[in-house]
Amino acid sequence: MLFFSYFKDLVGREVTVELKNDLAIRGTLHSVDQYLNIKLENTRVVDQDKYPHMLSVRNCFIRGSVVRYVQLPPEEVDIELLHDATRREAR
Amino acid sequence: MAVGLRHFTARAGNGSGEPILDTDNGEELVHVQPSVSVAVGDRAPESPGTLYITTRQVIWLSELDREKGYAVYFLSLSLHAVSRDPEAYPSPCIYTQIETEADEVEDESEDSDSECSEVLDLSKIREIRFIPSDANQLDTLFQVFCECAELNPEPIEEGEEEGHNWIFSADQLEDEAGAGDDVEWHFSQNPTNTIGHSNGHHDLASSVLELQINDQRFEDAEEMEQDSDTGHHHQSQQTKYLGSGMDRCTSSRYWIGF
Numbered sequence: 001m002l003f004f005s006y007f008k009d010l011v012g013r014e015v016t017v018e019l020k021n022d023l024a025i026r027g028t029l030h031s032v033d034q035y036l037n038i039k040l041e042n043t044r045v046v047d048q049d050k051y052p053h054m055l056s057v058r059n060c061f062i063r064g065s066v067v068r069y070v071q072l073p074p075e076e077v078d079i080e081l082l083h084d085a086t087r088r089e090a091r
Numbered sequence: 092m093a094v095g096l097r098h099f100t101a102r103a104g105n106g107s108g109e110p111i112l113d114t115d116n117g118e119e120l121v122h123v124q125p126s127v128s129v130a131v132g133d134r135a136p137e138s139p140g141t142l143y144i145t146t147r148q149v150i151w152l153s154e155l156d157r158e159k160g161y162a163v164y165f166l167s168l169s170l171h172a173v174s175r176d177p178e179a180y181p182s183p184c185i186y187t188q189i190e191t192e193a194d195e196v197e198d199e200s201e202d203s204d205s206e207c208s209e210v211l212d213l214s215k216i217r218e219i220r221f222i223p224s225d226a227n228q229l230d231t232l233f234q235v236f237c238e239c240a241e242l243n244p245e246p247i248e249e250g251e252e253e254g255h256n257w258i259f260s261a262d263q264l265e266d267e268a269g270a271g272d273d274v275e276w277h278f279s280q281n282p283t284n285t286i287g288h289s290n291g292h293h294d295l296a297s298s299v300l301e302l303q304i305n306d307q308r309f310e311d312a313e314e315m316e317q318d319s320d321t322g323h324h325h326q327s328q329q330t331k332y333l334g335s336g337m338d339r340c341t342s343s344r345y346w347i348g349f
Contacts, residue, residue, distance in 0.1 A: 019169060021190075035244040039237070043172070057172035057179070057186060061237050065245045066169040066190060 002089045006082070007032040007070070016046060016071040017062055023047075025060060036064035092164055095191045096131070096213040099150050099162035110143050110150045110160070118147045122235040126224040127151065129161060130184070132216045142221055144235050146242050149187075151221065161213070163189055165243035171236045173229050174220070184222040185232050191215060 007029065016026045017038055024047060027040030043060045101111040112118040122144040128136040129151045137159075143150040149168070153159035167190050174186040191214060223229065 021169065021188075023188075025170075033241060035241070037241060057174045057176070059233060060170055060172040061233070061240060062170045063168060063240060 001034065002085055003036060004032060004034050006085070007036065007038075010072065010076060013076055014073060015040070017067055018069040018071065019062070019066050020068045021066070025062070027060060030059070033064075036067065038062045038064065038067065038070070092166060094164075094167050094214075096161055096163045096167075096189055096216045096219060098213060099152070099160035100158055102152065102157065102160070108141075108152065108157070110145075110152060110162075112145055113147065118145050120145050121239055122232075124223060124228060124232060128182075128222040128224075130180075130220040130222060131161065131211070131213070132218055134211075136182075136220075136222055139224065142223075142232070144232075144239055146239055149221075149236070149239075161219070163187075163219070165240045166245070167191075168236075168240060171233070171240070173233045175226075175229075180220060182222045183226040183229055184220040185229065185236065186220050187218065187236075189217055189219060191217060 011029050011031060013029055014026065015029050016024055017040065018024045023045065025040060025043050026046055027043035030039040030041045032038050038061075040060045040062065041058070043057055099110060103109045103111055109120070109123075112120060120143060122142075124142040124144070126139050127142040128139055129142075130136040138153060138155050140151050140153040140155075140160075143152065148162050148164045150162040151160060169188040169190045171185055171187040173183070174180050175183045180186070221232070223232065
């Protein structure tokens with residue numbers, strides 16, 4: 001449940017979600033659930049030429065299983081905190 | 092469970108025209124939205140029909156053509172969204188992306204489907220839009236899609252649990268030749284902290300707990316090569332270490348795997 005908790009703390013931040021089909025969507029993290037399904041607000045597609053159909057949808061629900069990466073703003077990432085948390089989770 | 096968009100024609104014969112669901116396996120109807128058009132891929136919207144959202148899938152049944160219907164399981168829906176931008180699509184709609192079997196392949200075949208072609212390969216369709224005649228229903232529909240999608244997480248197979256490769260220390264990263272361009276995780280090597288270090292037993296990549304047993308079997312130096320029937324082998328010389336110097340002990344320990 002570590003990343004569920006971690007993403008919960010990032011709600012309200014700007015993230016970019018890259019899907020396994022290469023689509024990258026930027027938006028404000030609205031919510032996340034235990035399966036790491038992600039809801040974004042004020043979304044916009046990163047590479048608009050590739051995926052013109054998704055221009056500025058307002059709300060978006062992304063299935064957790066299709067997420068490849070979640071790109072976070074560097075200033076939001078506390079490496080030490082994550083380090084400790086993952087170590088604890090691994091025990 | 093079929094991946095991708097499918098034809099759906101199973102309707103109740105009692106005149107309600109409702110789709111026949113897999114009620115034996117717990118599928119339930121959650122929401123019905125009449126007067127909804129559907130636009131499959133790049134094709135034009137199809138004549139109004141009714142949208143049925145169940146606990147497992149989304150079904151659209153045509154009002155005019157009793158033989159026409161489409162369905163897709165939530166397991167195949169990669170994402171869904173409210174689309175209100177007229178530049179993206181002229182009508183406000185629920186936009187969804189479908190995960191197809193051939194998703195790795197850059198398949199442009201959906202663009203080549205012309206209006207006159209009735210034989211449409213649904214399994215290659217990547218996008219589908221549901222256009223309610225009442226745009227005020229969009230938020231409700233979006234919510235229902237969310238709730239039902241949450242009911243359909245990836246099924247967990249037994250084998251997947253063993254596939255977890257947890258990296259505990261930088262040692263493992265070095266040993267795995269050509270391991271990962273993804274070097275986001277850097278663990279500082281802290282030799283005084285042995286917790287999490289696997290001591291070279293990389294096959295024990297799953298969570299293990301090292302148990303130091305102050306057991307009488309370890310105490311007496313004369314008691315060697317006993318208790319081999321348990322399957323554990325232990326040498327009595329290596330006794331009584333309590334957490335330090337573990338790197339010297341490559342045998343004589345109890346592993347408990349979770």
